[in-house]
Amino acid sequence: MSIPVWSTLQAAAAHVDKMVAALPEPGSRLPEERAELAAVKDTARVLRMRFLETHADAVYDRLTDGRTKGLRIAELLEAAAAQFPALVPTAEQLAADRGRRQADKEGYEIDQGIFLRAVLGSPRAGAHLLDTMLRPTPRALQLLPEFLRTGVLETKSVRLERRDGAAYLTMHRDDCLNAEDDQQVDDMETAVDVALLDPAVKVGVLRGGTMTHPRYRGRRVFSAGINLKSLHAGDISLVGFLLLRELGYIHKLVRGIRTEDAPWHSRTVEKPWVAAVETFAIGGGTQLLLAFDHVLAASDAYLSLPAAREGIVPGAGNFRLGRHTGPRISRQVILQGRRIQATEPDARLLIDEVVEPDEIDAAVARTVDRLRSPAVVPNRKMLNLAEEPMDEFRRYMAEFALQQALRLYGEDVISKVGRFAEKV
Template identity: 85%
Template sequence: MSVALWPEVQAAVAHLDRLLATLPEPGARLPEQQAEVAAVKDAARTLRMRFLEARIDAVYDRLTDGRTRELRTVELVEAAAVEFPGLVPTAEQVAADRGRPQADKEGYEIDQGIFLRAVLGSPEAGTHLLDTMLRPTPRALRLLPGFLRTGVLETASVRLERKDGTAHLTMCRDDCLNAEDDRQVDDMETVVDLALLDPQVKVGVLRGGTMTHPRYRGRRVFSAGINLKSLHAGDISLTGFLLRRELGYIHKLVRGIRSDDAPWHSPTVEKPWVAAVDTFAIGGGAQLLLAFDHVLSASDAYLSLPAAREGIVPGAANFRLGRHTGPRTSRQIILQGRRIWATEPDARLLIDEVVEPQEMDAAVDRAVERLSGPAVVPNRRMLNLAEEPVHAFRHYMAEFALQQALRLYGEDVISKVGRFAEEGRSRCPAGA
């Protein structure tokens, strides 16, 4: 189908590019220059959104050859920049922004968010993209033969080991309390892929490793969420981190992996998952728990989603949390930063089992045994189908793509992550 970017969109983008060429770098602009740029960007973005609302399926089909090619989010925005100049920022513009601190960026990821919102909002294009993101990554396929042979893989962020039919994933960013960045998301998706692709694995377990951080030296920690130091430095990306995380490995935990080796009666290979929480699960760590089949916690641990304090959207937690806790508690946790201790009554809405810290290993073994039965996978599939329909998840992620992009460049977010960086913390618990 023939499709071209509207001339008025091209003209608005050309006007913006000419204006930016006459101005200093974003961080050095005067207030009146900033206001002028914002007005011109808003005009161009309004036209982009109108074009995409009218032509997104034709655009997506052009980029994917009628949905015969599978392009992940990063590849998709890169292809759109080449095929439809002006629709999304160029690779050069994105690279230039990536090299700047968050406060000094032009904000091109917002334009990527506009595009991906339209793609995910389309039942046809969005469903195809979700299916594409459930495919194993090239890195995982490259590492698969070695892992099948040895049963062990060491990455910079996660250690994967197969023991007696169980895949043990241990997050080992001991320098930053397992705070997530682009590298950790890449490593996590790789090991989740391998665990799902390995026919010897029946159950997966995720746990944090032992830390060397001064305040938690010698203790296991589950996760401190997003790495705010990396965010301040401009090293947290929309497509490579925020969307890849939600549409990639976390969605694979829920739906499984699309594989040519999947059984004839299912498009994906699924397995049950256990999460074991030591010390705390903050932010993205708490988000992760909502995708697991069984969550156990040490009695001295706590959970929190400090989204309002940080100013960003906590992934798909707004979509999933209320299903577990009900609307009032979910608002207390997300909007007001309520911390949930493992031993308080409301924790049972999020945690299946609480044990003393020294009993965690045995509790993990018991949970694995309970989830090893042959009827577990088909029943979890039916539960997830009822609790989290694909169309509802797609609709949520469409709006998330844009809202999170906007939040990345909010003045409050930039100010807050700047303070974290000045204090020398990559991401410590709230109040630590």
Template identity: 70%
Template sequence: MTSTGLERAAAVLAETSAHAEKRIADLPGPASRTPEQKAAAAAAHEEARALRAAFMDEHADEVYDALTGGRTRHPRLAELVEAAADSFPGLCPTPAQMADERSRPQAAQEGREIDQGIFLRAVLRSPVAGPHLLDAMLRPTSRALSLLPGFARSGVVEMEAVRLERRDGVARLTMCRDDRLNAEDERQVDDMETAVDLALLDPSVRVGLLRGGEMSHPRYRGRRVFSAGIDLKKISSGDISLVGFLLRRELGYIHKIVRGVLDDRPGAGRWRSRTTEKPWVAAVDSFAIGGGMQLLLVFDHVIAAADSYLSLPAAAEGIVPGMANLRLSRCAGPRPARQIVLGGRRIRATEPAAALLVDEVVEPDGMDAAVERAVAALDGDAVLANRRMLNLAEEPVDAFRAYAAEFALQQALRIHGDDVIDKVGRFAGGSA
């Protein structure tokens, strides 16, 4: 740090945060606190968080430059929050603090991800730091780059949550959590980002396709299912994180489906576009719930089986449904968007409102043929340029960044809200 003002502010932040931590450490753990002790912990957190927010409001760009070598390095979200904790004590929770949090169920955590949300909101708000971080998240993951030569040769990658196969110029991503109805967790996010990266980086791929595989779950055995959304049991157990799931999912593979992968490896033609993009088709069998429905909002063509349905149970779960609040009004209009997000309205594929969300509805036994027609229709010379221009018009990058900034904090507050902890605990205790 070279700025005297930044140094002074950082010293005050470190001292205030240390004092707040001492007050919290003198109390029992969150699950054992009396109402008075909960109030004391909340007051300590509030004091430190107000100062963190003010510190980042004033110094976001200086902090980000210090963490990224003047924006010459491109740390992803997880690396960035760890670097912030190391370089600016008290700004973000340390790796040790986060490891302690992750070892506990959600109801027994301090909610330290809220502090990460304060930091990341300020970074993403900045017109200097925010675009740089978005670019970092559009870069291919190291895992994908290591798998790319093998995928180029074989055309197949088998992962725990996703199977990727290249056939006839189509990257066919199959979500294969067959025992849990393709419920999403951090493993699924990692596998999905790897698969999307590979599909985008492989020059033999012209179109991407996402579909759910056949289930072994007793209620849907032998049937294809698209997605049951976020794994509520993993939220309750503390295994769904803000950085590793909720933000990585939105700023990583889903944003890459929209914008493409930022591939700065040596090669010709980079002056044409900073990213490598492909058109995408989604095929919905049985249902697309929660995060599954959110995914459909970024695809170029969506096919739904006539016996399927879509829903966003955000109100029931108590969390923010990803970027759906940004995208759903554009697709369906403001009134249906509020009915779906706030009221939990379920849309069946055969009702008229489904036409606002899917491109075609076919009988279940016609899905395979419809999929092949759709990927062939998107395999055209003008498709890439036109989808790029449509995406720029429909979702300007600065609008996406502004939404992502507020989402970083609001979702952190939501997942640690008492009502959410109570709800997911009850849902997790029920049958899947």
């Protein structure tokens, strides 16, 4: 490794730490103090990017013992903090930020974004990390035996039930209209893992549960997207939510799960997935639909990706939406917040079948039966290979890691989620 660059980076990182320690808490700093600290942080970040442009593979190989050990993104960052503390924030720094509102954080996640941009940007290290992220989580492996026995898995955010060879995954955060947070991402990956690992499951179905919210009481709602109240409170993390969501359960919905039980001719166990949208799929809800093999919607439902209004990047929506709709509509939806009603002609680019609300159950059953065919899995594999090559996905996620980290700390985002929280 380049000793001069590393030494300069270490000195710059130490200068940042010394200044942070000398200043008041983030929320109490004067404008000139914030500006001075931001300049010092930017100097260190330029050095991090320069160092990683040359040494990302070497750092990754050191952390993973020459890519013989698989570390998920959180584990990888923890190992990097221990061995290369000037590159990413330490556990103590992250813990200090964790209890703060988003507006009062130091922004250490930006440094995590710089690191992950470099790792994912490397064809060698990035491919290994993506492969590692396809493996089942320890939590799923622990819960799998009970699900195999009972056919039911209950978590705080989702319920998974096996019926007649199909896994029915129901999101039931009725307190927030299935708005996603770190907890729901963890629960979703657990449920997706279990469904993929169960040999008795041939098809997966995702649906929103029945709500108790006064405005939607008694109705099923698919998803309200990211939980903006949690984001304002500082409880939406770059790694535990924004990256884990894309590289965890959604990645597995598309490409399957890496397991020793995979057939000799495939690296993963894949299954077709059906989504049934009722009421609305906002933000992350619409992002999810782009990973499904068949999308059903009630005639009174709508889809939207209000990224411009929220100020963040809509996950892999920018990567996948244009593949479905073409570039013009994807720009209308993402950049201008266009809402698409299930019954309008353009909706057919995103929805396979629109039925009356009371016909959803029957439509789901028909679709599940169609997707049981043994030829479905190899054909979906080839479709996904053609439509979403792993290398293109890797390059997109590399840039997403940094851009989304920067957006988390944008003044416009902090202002918008603050106003949203005041209304709740």
